[in-house]
Amino acid sequence: MRIGRADPCRIALRASLLNAVDRAQDAQGVAAPDQRTYDKSIDYRTHRAR
Structure with a gap:
């Protein structure tokens, strides 16, 4: 079942990103x-308990 069009969601998501x-x-x-950098030391995935 399709509730609505994807366009409004897509527009809102793009603006948010x-x-x-x-x-x-x-x-x-x-x-x-x-020029952007990413500090992997703050990434949750690198600090999970195993």
Whole structure:
């Protein structure tokens, strides 16, 4: 069963992702995607108990 169109969801998701990218770049003080870094030491997946 299809409840609604995907377009509004897709538009909202894209806007949300672009906002998150902008916040990450601002936090890192960079202006281009290739300048962003990622600290794997804060990644939950690297700190799971085994």
